[in-house]
Each structure stands twice: as C-alpha cells, then as structure tokens.
Amino acid sequence: MRSTEIDRRTFLALCGAATLWPAGAAAGEAGEALFLGARLNGGAFEAAVIDAAGRDRLVLPLEARGHSFAIDAPRRRAVAFARSPGRFAVAFSIDGGNEPVAFAPPPERHFYGHGVFTPDGRLLLATENDYAGERGVTGLYDTTDGYRRIGEFATGGIGPHEVILLRDGRTLCVANGGILTHPDYERVKLNLPTMKPSLAYVDSETGDLLEQVDLAPELHQLSIRHLVLDGRGLVWFGAQYQGEDGARPPLVGRHRRGRKIELFAGPQATLKALDNYVGSVSTDLAGDIVATSSPRGGIAVFWDAATGACLGERVLKDGCGLAPLGARRLLETSGRGAIVRTGPDGGTESIRREAPDAPAWDNHLRRI
C-alpha cells in the first residue's frame, strides 16, 4: 500500500483490508449491476460494493465515516472520500485486484465527500474547503502518480459539496452549498445570514468559471448540495434549507446552461414531508425519473425529468442512498440497514429489511 500524507489510522484501516476481501473479489459478470456505498457496520466504517440483491461483493475498511465516491467504471476503480470535514481518501479497485492507495488533501484543505474522475481516468477532482481562504476549490489529483495533488480550481463559491461532470466530459458542475465551515468548529455553520449558494460550471481543463447561477435573494439560505444529470443532460439538484423552521421552499431544481434555475415544489404535503432536507439525488437508469431522498422525512420523492411533475413518494425510514436500477426503478439504502427497490410505479420491494445489527448505510449509493 502506498500513501501520501495520510495518518496512521488510514494505514491501519487499510492493512486490514485484504483479509476482508472475498476470494475472487467483486469482479461480477460483465455488465452486472454493482453498487457502492459507505456504511457503519458493527462499529466499523466501511466502503462496500454490493450487487442488486444486496449481497456484499467487496468490503473496504475506512478509518472513519465515509461519504460518497468517484467512480472510474472503465478502469474498474473508485475513490472513497471521507465525510466532511474529513481528510482521507482511498482509491481502490472495484474488483479487488490492486492494493488500495490512500491520499489526503494538503494541510489547509479538507474534503467535502464528493469527487469525479475525468473520462480519460488521468485526473481525479474532489470538492474541498479552503477554510483559511473561505472559498471552495476542486483539488486535482494525478491518478497516474499515486494520486499526487497537482493543483486546484476555485469553485466560485463557499462550501462546494457535490461535483459532477457534464456529458461533454470536460465541464464540471459544482453545487456550492454556500455554508461556511471551519474544522476548528467542526460542522458549525458560520455564515447563515450571508450564505449565497450557487451552481457553478467550471472547465476541468483550464479551471475557468464558465457560468454561475444563483437562486433568488429570498432563497439565499437554500443550500444546493446534491446533483445528477438526467437523460437529456440537464442538471438536477437537491437542496437543504437553512432558514426558519416554518418556511417550506422548494428543495428540488433543474438547470439548463444559459437559463435560470427552475424549482419544483411538488404537492404541499410532500414538500412538508421532505422536512427541508434532500440528502441524495439520483435518476432511474434511463434518466427519465429523478429521485430525491429525505432521511429526515423518511421518504423518497420521484419527479418526471421532462416536465418536473412530482410522480409520488415512497416511505423508507432514514432512507437516503439512491442509485439507478432499471427503467423507473432505483435501489435505495437506509441508515437502518434496509435495502429496497423503489420507484414511482408499484410498491417498494424489500431486499434487506432494517435490523439493529444491519449495516447503517450512509447518504449515498452509487451505481458502478
């Protein structure tokens, strides 16, 4: 195992990794659907590859709570990121073939838990907090050189959370959540009265800020956090509201380059059930359906990607992780150990029931 600027805990966690990898690893059949999520399992933090039946195919120990992943599917590898304000990342082979590589941001940065690979697999880009500078950046890591950090781009805002790559394979879309934090104060929000979230489009080759769109001033406390591309390549986002308790602003939005942000509230009862919090956003396999989960409300809400119409909701207590499964179907995981197939049509099919000793799945589930 190689490492750059990682601490002893990461090293120790990864030393245990090999013993937990199943013989033959997680290779799976060609084209088999595999999913990746972070979880807490029996007091230990892990990244786990599971199949559509919810079976473990690969388990990687993590030193602390993980969050989301960057996935380089053609090269069968992924990077697990620490949950904010964590400072560890681990690159690993999805098939378990190669030894994991741990790396960390420089001392004055921490991860926000999300990142993407460039299509050629050469670079990994991760959202990070430049907390002394009170600005967000995407750190650039050279995957061909042990994930050495080779630079960074400004994201044009504070608190960048999720970053995705547009269909052109070059333009990044960053959700600048707008919330200022500093690791000295853990997760305390330092700028709620003045926060200003935005969607920023950044050229991954030059770092140029190509376009930035804000919300209306009265929605300046609506933190844009999670992103997904629909089947037509439009950006959808899920937000978390930081304003007063009784207010119920829309939490789901769509953006087409060059236009204003569109917001979708859905029925009032559904909006209320989301409890001002969207923890994850995904689509179905074709990108026709957008799903937004609220672990606080214990529901997933489905939206027609073409029209923005709300298609209904499904209950899953502490459910948050969502990933495409099929046409109008998604796989969802919960903090109570449940794994279900869900979608706007028909019911929710249980694959794994919640149980006190079942792994508690973190916010995000990714399809590899």
Place this chain on the structure above:
Amino acid sequence: MHARIFLCIIALVLAAPIAARAEEAIAPDIGVRVVRDYVSPTLRAFSQTSGRLKGTLDDLCRDPSPSALEAARIAFAETVGNWGHVSVLRFGPLAEGNRFERVFFWPDPRGVTLRQVQGLLGSKDALPADIAAESVALQGLPALDYVLFGTGAEKLGAAGGDERRCRYGAAVAGNVAGIAEALIGAWGEGTAFHAAFTAPAADRDPYRSVGEVAAEIVKAAGTALQFTRNAELLPALGDAPQKANGRRAPFWRSRQSFAFAAAQLDGVKQLVEAAGFVEGPSDTVNGYGRGVVFDVGHARDALLAVAGKPEEAFAEEEDRARIAYAAVAMEGAKHMLNGELSGALGLVMGFNALDGD
C-alpha cells in the same frame, strides 16, 4: 471522571427494555410545560435585563461617570447570562430572521465583529439610523462586549465620555432588547408557532405530534451542548497549553466566557427538566434524563470553578483541566441525550439525517 463513571452505571442499571410506546414516554403536555417552565420565564428575564441594559447605556450617554459605566457593565453581564439561557432555544422564533446571529454572531474566527465595530467607531460618518439593518456582527452582544470592555472603553465613564461609542452601544442594546421583545411575541399565545408547539396536530406546522415537539427539544439541547463545547470552548483550549488562546472564546473582554457557557449548560439542564425527561411519565427516560442532568451539572460547576480570567485560564494547567473535564462531561451528556434518552422517548435520530451531508 465522575461523568464517565455515572454513564457506565446508568447503562448497566437501565439496560431494561425501552418504553414500549413513545406516547407513554413523553408527557402529553410537553410543549405546555416547556413554555410555562422554561421558555416564558427565560424570555421574560432576557427582556428585562436587556431593557435594563439599554437604560443603563442611555444613562451613561447622558451623564458619563465611572459608576454609570459600571452599572452598564453589570447589566451587560446579566444580559449575557440570560442570553445563555435563551440561546438554548435555537429553533422556531430564534431561528427566524437570523435572530440568533443578530444577538450573538458566533463563532467569529476571522474577527469580523472587531473589524466592523472598530471601523464604525473610527468612522466620521453618522451612526447608522437603524442598527437592525446593519451587518449582524454589528448588532449584538459580542459587539457590545467590545464597546463596554474593549480598548478605549474606559473613556465612556470619563468626564465628557465618548458620545459616538456610547450612542452606538445604546443602539445595540436597544436592538437586543427589541429582539427579546420580538421573541416573546413570537412565542406568545395566539401565534401559529405557539399553537403547534403546545398542541401539535396533523394540520399544524411545524409540529404534528408530541413526538416531534420532544425531538425538537432533544435536538435543541444537544445542539446547545455541541455549540458550547465545539464553538466556544474547544477553539480557545487548543490541543496543548501553548496553543491555547482565550481570545477565541466569546465575551473574553468582559470576562464572562465561563459564566456564559455555564448559563448555557444551566439552560440545557432546565430545558431537559421542564420537558419531563427527569420526572416524567417514563422511569426509563427519567433515568437517562438524570444522567444527562448529572453530566451537564458537573460540566457547569467545573466551568464556574475556573479561577483565572478567560485570556489566561485556557492556558493554565488547573483551569485547563476544569475546562477539559467540562468538555468531556458535555460530550457524554450529548451522547446520552441523542442515544439512550432519544431511544427511550421513541425517537430515532437517523444515521443519515444529520445536518449538512
């Protein structure tokens, strides 16, 4: 570490089945009790002391003297203490319109308050007509801490005084008193919030059940413990004595840092008691509630025992130990609150429902 020992004992003694039904573990009049026994007296006291603070500053501006300055400083300390109680109620009316930040812009790692207050005091421009329309850092108690105790504050009580500084201070005090009044109004009978909090129902917002009211109270208490520990004490404590910096604690100039934190802990204790988590319908809840109150009380006492002034105490061995002990006890209390106590109340704090992910 008494707190840890107590936690272990509690865990052993109370390893009984949790309340079968949440409704049985939560006092049906939980919201009424909290309003009657905690919210109303706390807001009233805050309104009274902040009103008195405004009065003492008006007196000081009218007739500067060392005794008038001293009176204002005493009123400030009382107001800070009462704010410590109110600050625990960081939901509903206090979360609206940035009221919390307008009274208490904290944490402030880059010293925005100092920079803006010094800028305003040093400017030749007229004072803002409406301080409530200015930056939140200029509006609240940390700004007043500098006005009354920062460099040049002595001049406020000298012959001739410092008119600009005094008038600005009086405006800030008036703003805080106004927010206190607004809070009383927003919590008052007849408001939608009061109705939902004291008589939650399916068609009311934001509370549809007593469980949601209980969850709000548990969350508020836990948030207050976390904020006091992580945003007020630990940054000043640092990892080692040489990294300690008491000037990173709130109200270090007025030397109210520890009294303020103790007041917040006292507020948590009173809130938990008012909610019926100590002498309520469920013995299991009461057991955990006593554990929380035990730890919070010890943390408060440890902070009140700090001997040095905040600028120095964080770096001095004995006081450091007191503060570190308080931090451990607060963490223990928070874990019991969000873990065992919440479970016994039938509340499940979701693994994924944490803020900011």
